[in-house]
Amino acid sequence: MNKTIDIQVKKTEASKLPETDFENLAFGQTISDHMFVADYKDGEWKDFRVEPYAPLDLNPANATLHYGQSVFEGLKAYKNDNGDVLIFRPDANQKRLKESSIRMCIPPVPEDLFMEGLSRLMEVDRDWIPNKPGCSLYIRPFIFATDDYLGIRPSATYKFMIFTCPVGHYYAKPVSVKVETKYTRAAEGGTGYAKAAGNYAGSLYPALLAQEQGYDQLLWTDAKNHEFIEESGTMNVMFIINGKLITAPTTKGTILKGITRDSVLTLAQEMGLPVEERFLAVSELQEALENGTLEEAFGTGTAATIAHISKINVGDKDYTLPEKPLDAFSYKVLETLDAIKYGKIEDKHGWITKV
Structure with missing residues (x-):
């Protein structure tokens, strides 16, 4: 060229x-x-x-x-x-x-x-x-x-x-999600990491079933055993448990390499929040919901930016997350991202292209 x-x-x-x-x-x-x-x-x-x-x-x-x-x-x-x-x-x-x-x-x-x-x-x-x-x-x-x-x-x-x-706004309010343990979005060796049209077509039916049950989105799990959380239908997903930010890695090729995801992880480290890129077991998520150590859950994506999760269904049981204070990480990182995008603060990372 x-x-x-x-x-x-x-x-x-x-x-x-x-x-x-x-x-x-x-x-x-x-x-x-x-x-x-x-x-x-x-x-x-x-x-x-x-x-x-x-x-x-x-x-x-x-x-x-x-x-x-x-x-x-x-x-x-x-x-x-x-x-x-x-x-x-x-x-x-x-x-x-x-x-x-x-x-x-x-x-x-x-x-x-x-x-x-x-x-x-x-x-x-x-x-x-x-x-x-x-x-x-x-x-x-x-x-x-x-x-x-x-x-x-x-x-x-x-x-x-x-x-x-x-x-x-893509989501006008916090979203409710359901952990999916029957249908599969992506498997190792497939096209999960690609932003390919067919990936989304295959996810529509399970998502529709969840919406008919009153949930906004699914939390997809691994194709092999449905044991670990991967991502949500329209976004990567993150959890703060015991003061640590946990999100699935993108190394297996089953998860989209979210650009908002990468930006949030960069800002989290700068804000001093420990980050763990690892697969979170469904059982670990449920335990954190039950004992109160799950502090925040949210999705990250271009359309939604930060989508706060208000309810999670695991094993046919609904867990309602407590309302977050305004100084919670998800609010602070959203405020920082918006300030960078609208030119309110200095872009230290070279993320902005001016036309």
Whole structure:
């Protein structure tokens, strides 16, 4: 990829901004005016453009529709008090998209193309970034196969796209979760670490069953014995037990390498909170719930940032967590992350890219 990337820009003739209610943003339902598009054919990425957001024209034989060769990412952009556009850790999202692509036999998008396409799209749609505290612009990069062919093989052509959505909070209140011990999200040697579309499709049915029972999300357990907590449906999950932050490691390839997860672990160490990256047994979690040593439980992810857990179901028994004081770690780390993202405090880690 050349250092100078030629990106054609065609702006919409009818912006949806005037009709958008920024006071009532349902997550992922309001789409901004434009999208970035690139095509892979003849062994290279080409034809880079920003164009009006519009439906795609797909052949019924499209390979992704039949064989699920698709990966995606999620990140957010914010505005500081000066009106500058701040994107949180896009380099980490680019690297993870590359890892997911390799696992799914998709040609990776070069780093400079990812960053330049993202920057150009942010320049065009900067007015879509909400100014309201707690709101942001959710960014969805994704790649999918575009061959029109029925047969089990990697596609020879692909499309890389980025579109955006102004959003508010993903969860409006603390969530209730259920430990899943029947269904499996991912197994060693599989695609659990990849942000692949099929991973989410396979999780929908068990999650729906849990929602019908009154729970917001599942706590997935290992595929072999359902003995250890891995992650939740939309986020990595963390527990503070006896003053130590415990979260599952990402070394087995069954857990997504969450960027918010990594950020929280970095800040926890700086705040002096001991961190243990290890698998927490379901029995250990239940014991901590029963004897009161579980101090906090929360999820971490781009959409939710920090999602406080208010109730956990283990072995068909509900445990309600006590209300946390405002100086609890999960509140402090959320406040710190938000301050970095909105440019309120110094970014000591180089996490912010200014457009």
